[in-house]
Amino acid sequence: MLKPRLIEEKMLILLRQGKISKWFSGIGQEAISVGVTMAMQKDEYILPMHRNLGVFTTREIPLYRLFSQWQGKANGFTKGRDRSFHFGTQDYKIVGMISHLGPQLGVADGIALASKLKSLNQVTAVFTGEGGTSEGDFHEALNVASVWQLPVMFCVENNGYGLSTPTREQYNCEHIADRGLGYGMESHIIDGNNAIDVYTKVSQIADSVRENPRPVLLEFKTFRMRGHEEASGTKYVPQDLMDAWAKKDPIENFQAFLRDTNVLSEREEVAIKEAIVHEINEHLQMAFDEETILPIESVELNDVYKPFDYQDFEINSKVEEVRLIDAISQSLRQSMEQHEDLVIMGQDIAEYGGVFKITDGFVEQFGNERVRNTPICESAIVEAGMGLSIAGMKAVVEMQFADFVSSGFNPIVNYLAKSHYRWNQHADVVVRMPCGAGVAAGPFHSQTNEAWFTKTPGLKVIYPAFPYDAKGLLATAINDPNPILFFEHKALYRSIRQEVPVDYYTLPFGKASVLREGESVTIISYGAAVHWALETLEKNPDIQADLIDLRSLQPLDTETIYNSVRKTGRVIILQEDSLFGGIASDISAQIMENCFEDLDAPVKRVASMETPIPFINQLEEQYLAKGRFENALRELLAY
Known part of the structure; x- marks a missing residue:
């Protein structure tokens, strides 16, 4: 004393x-x-x-x-x-x-x-x-x-x-x-x-x-x-x-x-x-x-995230057609098999299988110790995930709806995001985020709030639009020792199907997917909006476009974006989130700063209305950017 x-x-x-x-x-x-x-x-x-x-x-x-x-x-x-x-x-x-x-x-x-x-x-x-x-x-x-x-x-x-x-x-x-x-x-x-x-x-x-x-x-x-x-x-x-x-x-x-x-x-x-x-x-x-500390920019930047050596697991030739929700469930189950120290936590995820049934049957395979129902306390569960990481384990935390993450916002942006930079302690936590509109769920169950987190150094933000990507990227997220927000669009859960490898595999972060190639315009999007862009291109076969599905928002594949913009000279960014402060704004700014002389027209952003997300179908349709995209695309091409 x-x-x-x-x-x-x-x-x-x-x-x-x-x-x-x-x-x-x-x-x-x-x-x-x-x-x-x-x-x-x-x-x-x-x-x-x-x-x-x-x-x-x-x-x-x-x-x-x-x-x-x-x-x-x-x-x-x-x-x-x-x-x-x-x-x-x-x-x-x-x-x-x-x-x-x-x-x-x-x-x-x-x-x-x-x-x-x-x-x-x-x-x-x-x-x-x-x-x-x-x-x-x-x-x-x-x-x-x-x-x-x-x-x-x-x-x-x-x-x-x-x-x-x-x-x-x-x-x-x-x-x-x-x-x-x-x-x-x-x-x-x-x-x-x-x-x-x-x-x-x-x-x-x-x-x-x-x-x-x-x-x-x-x-x-x-x-x-x-x-x-x-x-x-x-x-x-x-x-x-x-x-x-x-x-x-x-x-x-x-x-x-x-x-x-x-x-x-x-x-x-x-x-x-x-x-x-x-x-x-x-x-x-x-x-x-x-000696006093000398500020070295590279040292500061390199310490924001724990180094992660991505391991590529070979993709098995055997495939089956599954829905997005099935791919996520498979990836989570196979990751539980890969990592015996992985614990998943969330409201109603055990015997009930989660409100979307993604963890249905997990208790029978892995037991209640590793598949844990939680009280309604998002902060404490995110924090418990951090504690598991400190003790050398892995955690996946399910937000029942991405909107509810606001109740656990503080530990994500102030504890998980900053720990490695502050004292070299990584946060091996994945927060699963069922998100998005199009299901008439109203203002508290429909947000796409990815921009809350892309702003925060120390977090990685992943947002797949297809079953193949979702399965491989979720496996990588769980392998990665850094804190990750993994967005899953609810409207895509059971509406999108794709052939997906049966066995465990991974996909790297920071690599966008080019879904269509063309010379006229670059379309950049992610999540459900990717499918809106695909529908528009199907209706307008005369439009020859590069369609980029970002998949990973942080880290962001700027190389693929810039290469496409330099080729086409025109770019339109489509997001489901409302416009102001969204990720489309930052991508637009980066393009203007790095590709200005290659542009033949101003960068165009298309996003949802500056309101909360309404409930009734006709109001929700009016809110969403989907109905405004085709006209905006035509205007850009005519510039």
Whole structure:
């Protein structure tokens, strides 16, 4: 406990000197971080917060690496890309937080699920503050952990204030531990300033959870003696409250106890402090002496995604005609056979087989452990997928409808997408996205929301239009260790048929498919809109067009696009999504920047109306770009 305290005191001096940028103090809460970590085994994961320096020091991370992290040096854990405690390290089984706080609770669920599936008899500990318990992720994570009986210790440091907001304005119950009853979960209240209480009680609970896997909610009563971060101060805290908690300082009280019981002499105490101060100064100098990071563009770009060596599986000559939905189901089933560590999760996907019956029969073959029905909690399930990846497994998460991904948006764009870039932790998660209009499903079941994700560095976005492509690309998506949004158009599920190889095969990302070749115009599209373009060309055999099915939106096959545009001199981009901010706009801009001198006409975009997607057929038909494409194509050719 003394080491993190002395480090903090030094950091506060460096902060005032401008040698570090920010500091979140855990002074007064060391007994929790240290006691919980000492109760854990070295190979068990801990997910700390920014006030848990004692976790890092108790796991014996070299101090110079921590100092380098806080100074944005290369010997830190994020290569200068993230600050303070926003990092993790597999070497010490620590998983870093993000500023949104809540997502790490669901990630702990995923790590614990992996432990349970592998019968490791391990417990996972995850920290949050009392303010974080108001987030939806907290409730989702505890609910999932309880339903699945996952070995997680949810450690809530109740330190009185969420920044400046006191607990009476955060929740309306006497104790956070009382909430355990609502989740069917065991809970305990522990004096977070009593080192012996923390260590002994958490040790007993951890041993029990290893033997009998289940989640436990632990509320540690403590107090934050400094500001949320140093700039915010503590003026909002009554002085008598500060004085009362100062008397409960965990280090001073434990020191007094050790002296009174003749365990610690004054000479030993001085020696301990001198050794720690020497270590701090020595390692600080190492961090100060380290060169500053030089920005190299290629290094930054190359670290956004985990390198993936695509493996081409030979396509068997035996084929059968199947629907798009059958091809997806086959690919998912064969991938489950290929990867014994693959878990699929989603609402109603087990015995029911999913609302579209894609996983029908999977439970009989793979069992409920790997084919998991989930509560209605998209955030927690995406986060659990991330946790499985951290623990060395693979996850496929089914959104019942792509529209519902908005409820899991934060962990996708802020956790999965950024983890490899931030601290070299890949997110081996595929999110399946049944999407699209044309089925009279209305504003909440019909969106094609791919542009939400093509905008986000770190995500790959795949959108096949044919059974052959869907089967091969989904297999590749599951092999790829990066987070992938895999869009499946519902209107194509049972309407499109194609001969598809029976056996397992893969197709590479970033390779568009040229469906038609011609000299007059380049048509670029993806998803259901590809079929609208095909229908238009069938009706107008006089139009000689290159028809490009992108298949992969991120990465994007710009080479095929540019080569076609340079040949035809005219290009029209057709998408089902509404126009503004859609991927057609970016492709148009790229063509203008790279092929301007080859163009004989302005790039034309055709998209759906700037409204939500209506329900009734005649309104939906008016909304969709399909009815406007032919005229737009003719106008372009006549330019």
